[in-house]
Amino acid sequence: MKISTVIVDDEPLARKGLAIRLAEFENIKLVGECKNGIEAVSLIPQIRPDLVFLDIQMPGLNGFQVINKLKELNQPIPLIVFVTAFDSYAIKAFDVHALDYVLKPVDEQRLKEAIDKVTINLQIKQQGGTNEKLAKLVADFTGDDCEDILRKLANGETLTSSSYPEVLAIKDGSEVTRVPVVDVQWIDAAGDYMCVHTADKTHIMRRTMKELVGDLDPKKFVRVHRSAIVNIKYVQKLVSHISGEYHLILENGEELKVSRSHRDSVKQMIKS
Template sequence: MRDRATATLTTLIVDDEALACEELTYLLKDFPEVEVLATGRNGLEAVDLIQKLEPEMVFLDVQMPGLDGMGVIRQLRERGLELPHVIFITAYDQYAIEAFRLEALDYLLKPLDKGRLAETIERARRVIQERQKVDADPSPRLTPQRTKLLVRSDNRNFIVDAQDIIYATIDSGLITLVTTHLEGQSNYRTLEDLQANLDRDTFWRVHRSYLVNINRIKEVVPWFKSSYQLRMDDKKSTEVPVSRVQTKRLRELLKL
């Protein structure tokens, strides 16, 4: 295993074909920025390893016995876990549309091409670095802050006060806004765009899939592996996961 001081992309490989795992592991040895934490053989093992090791990047086979690659993503979401950057690897191209609908970082066809693999790793590195910069940057944005937002609910367009937003979440490319009075779809395409138009001192990106109003957090709930969930002040008392990076910030802010 590489020295963690030099590795920047912690990685998991999951494929039911042992030879495929070995081949990819061998190819990744030429990329010093990649650290392979473990390999898995099926979807259930993938879910457990992702939950245990929290890798930044996962190479995931699509067709596997039992729980397939797409099912792995769905199960992670059902458990409220933070999704790593997923690169699907398969011998078939008919799953590409579904893979990107599930917000996969990339979709690689077997046999793997080393040049194409290099492009994927570079893309992952850029995406992760940009996310780390956004998470760490406390400086205000120049984008004007909106006090009113549009929410589509029951085929109607409602205007809500930004301060009434409890949290926002994204799934399959759609952003859902939960407010004090209603729940519906936002017309923003990404949480980054939404956050950029809100007060960054009030709205906190606690997870890749969640943006919360800190004034609407009701309780901090201890969770798996010294992490936390935030119980929100909505009708369902929704519990929002806090990412590994933001857990550190949460501990610092609240002296946990």
């Protein structure tokens, strides 16, 4: 499968360097180059490439504006891999549904990883309607382990019907930390923020308790009171006190009070 590809970058040396790198991949067919965003908006609808390596900071129209302009013109958006010298754009790159994001100067291994991801994605698209849900998951990247989903489909493995993400994407300034849900021991609220506790670190994310509860599998996580959720996997025991209060003891020694309104559901989870 040849992947028709366009390079968009206002730096001639950057375009030439990437073209040389891409020539090493047998499945990449370079079909066009653009020196700015305006040229890209004109060329992409004409030749409809499978893939665009898109610089972000360009005169006229930047990379994000190119995508927005194509949407305004009701043009199909090819797979986008952003290539830029500025890592501060990482979060926004995924917000506009980029498949991947690599930094200049482009590392050889990192470029290979990006092309592998593109290849798998295109293979899945060719499989037709049965994978529409997956394609949406990949396009709407919000923290799910999309690469794992793509790998399973490519290998013919069965996908579970669970809509719960396997990874929490936690934004911190210009960085995004991917925390496996299975490693989350418990979560508690601190004002407008949520503290996500793993064995070795506490991550801070700006989400409401209600939003977070909706993303966690109720068969694995139980709410113990208004401002705390616990991964039942890490519960060592449930202790009742003379006062009538119940407390959960986690494997790490953490002790959490169970409120009256959540006592029955906690007991049920402990017994099951």
